[in-house]
């Protein structure tokens with residue numbers, strides 16, 4: 001399974017990072033739809049697209065508007081948007097309000113149901129609410145089998161690590177987790193409902209994941225090592241910082 005990081009920034013784009021989208025091109029699944037969605041159609045390997053939204057903040061949904069043209073051109077044949085009811089309402093009524101973006105692409109909206117899992121193209125997507133971000137967010141987990149072996153990944157963004165989802169992500173082969181702030185700005189992670197470096201590494205260790213990729217980086221820190229990666233690796237050695245365009249593989 002290929003995992004492509006289309007956008008790895010939070011809040012707004014900068015010269016290095018567009019905002020959130022992680023694409024699984026072989027199965028046509030995307031997590032979030034930030035400004036990096038302009039990269040999506042060219043990388044997608046299926047005709048059907050399934051977009052799971054963590055929440056309705058602009059850095060996670062504005063790229064839905066960019067899907068209009070690939071849908072009109074037939075590069076994408078169908079697009080389903082999966083999210084909580086409040087998020088779907090925000091998308092429909094605000095992002096695609098008459099005055100903001102007056103054309104509704106042929107999206108099919110699906111409200112995520114509590115405890116329900118979603119089988120798509122040989123994988124299963126499950127979800128769990130995350131309470132600590134303003135307005136809430138939602139974590140996703142993907143499970144599949146490869147040559148008889150169980151494989152999995154989790155996508156967790158816009159949350160402070162709070163222990164409420166440790167079991168949900170336990171043992172995944174790849175944990176993609178937001179890390180908006182370095183430890184030196186830890187107080188801001190609590191103020192804004194985000195995470196800082198060492199708390200994410202500690203979570204990776206406690207939940208026995210195999211690998212950790214950090215994403216959703218504060219756009220005011222475009223430097224090579226904005227999060228202090230060594231601090232993370234001292235706690236959880238298999239940590240890396242995701243960059244736009246990075247492709248990981250879980251086989």
Ligand SMILES: [Zn+2]
Nearest residue numbers: 010011059158
């Ligand atoms: Zn965000």
Ligand SMILES: [Zn+2]
Nearest residue numbers: 055057133158
């Ligand atoms: Zn947010």
